[in-house]
Amino acid sequence: MNTTLTNEQQRLARMLKALGNPIRFQIVEYLAASQSCITNDIVRALPLAQSTVSQHLKVLREAGLILGEIEGPATCYCLDVAGIQWLKEQIGNWLPGCCPSAGPLIQL
Amino acid sequence: MNTTLTNEQQRLARMLKALGNPIRFQIVEYLAASQSCITNDIVRALPLAQSTVSQHLKVLREAGLILGEIEGPATCYCLDVAGIQWLKEQIGNWLPGCCPSAGPLIQL
DNA sequence: CATCTATATCGTAAAATTACGATATGAATA
DNA sequence: TATTCATATCGTAATTTTACGATATAGATG
Incomplete structure (x- = not known):
């Protein structure tokens, strides 16, 4: 087995x-x-402290799942649509030989 | 926000x-x-000890991603095709409104 | 039966994650 | 300018995860 993962x-x-x-x-x-x-x-x-939520938001940001933009005194978060799109494509094409009865997922 | 996740x-x-x-x-x-x-x-x-690998296999088993079957003195592992199929479907149908330019993934 | 092989589990140490309060920063407001 | 508000970051405690060696189990083999 190749002991490393691709990027x-x-x-x-x-x-x-x-x-x-x-x-x-x-x-x-x-x-x-x-x-x-x-x-x-x-x-x-x-039901969590503000600092804890902020930490979770950072993890999601660094994973490429959400985007944060500073808007005046606040920060506006939204989904990173491109990142989520990429994730869905990766999973859709993942292990294509695993489920032969299903075949790969095709993007419409 | 509903503070709990569905099963x-x-x-x-x-x-x-x-x-x-x-x-x-x-x-x-x-x-x-x-x-x-x-x-x-x-x-x-x-590059891991046998006990560590065994622990990881247990996590994958309990998550429904692989199946283990005792075969004589050894154990034979393989993918849990149904579980992986389910995962792919869930992700394919996830956040359908998120990526409007793409639309939902359709299974062929 | 004694031994070997493959594996799971146990106990535990180290590392990472998760949570909190306190504090710092920066924009809006009085 | 002083204050308030929203948020990020820091320091740290508690929990969870990850890894290891040792041990237990169960089937195969001499």
């Missing part, structure tokens, strides 16, 4: 790890539902 | 977390490439 595989694993945390999964779902944005909304919706 | 979302997060570890990601890729099986092959292919 793409590392990027994918990083995304999966970020999403594997239930809190972060929820944050992504929240951003998808609300379209936008303000960090404080997320903080108020979760 | 399906929890199952998905568990799979993503399991795959988010680079070693476990490699093990899954290895099993996909080799079709089968024997644990000791995986151990010899990785």
Whole structure:
């Protein structure tokens, strides 16, 4: 076995790890539902301290799943659509030989 | 925000977390490439102790990504095709509104 | 039966993650 | 300018994960 992962595989694993945390999964779902944005909304919706939420947002940002933009005194977060798109494509094309009855996923 | 995840979302997060570890990601890729099986092959292919590999295999098993079957003195591992199929479907249908230019993934 | 082989599990140490309060920063506001 | 508000970062404690060696188990082999 090749003992290293390609850069793409590392990027994918990083995304999966970020999403594997239930809190972060929820944050992504929240951003998808609300379209936008303000960090404080997320903080108020979760039973966690502001600093903890900020830390989770950083992980999601560094994984390429969300984008943060400073808007005046606040920060507006939204999904990194390109990153999520890439993730979905990677998983869609992953292990193509694994599920022969299904075949690869095709993007419409 | 609903502060809990559905059972399906929890199952998905568990799979993503399991795959988010680079070693476990490699093990899954290895099993996909080799079709089968024997644990000791995986151990010899990785720079890790046998007990550590066994632990990773347990995590992958409990996440529903691989199956283990005792074959005489050894254990034969292979992908849990149904579980992986489910994962791919979940991700394919995930955040359908997120990437409007792409639309949902359709299974052929 | 004694031994070897393959594997899982146990106990534990080290490292990473997760959470918090406190603090720093920077923009808006009085 | 002083204050407030939103957020990021720091330091740290608690928890979880990851890794190892040792041990237990169960089937094969001499």
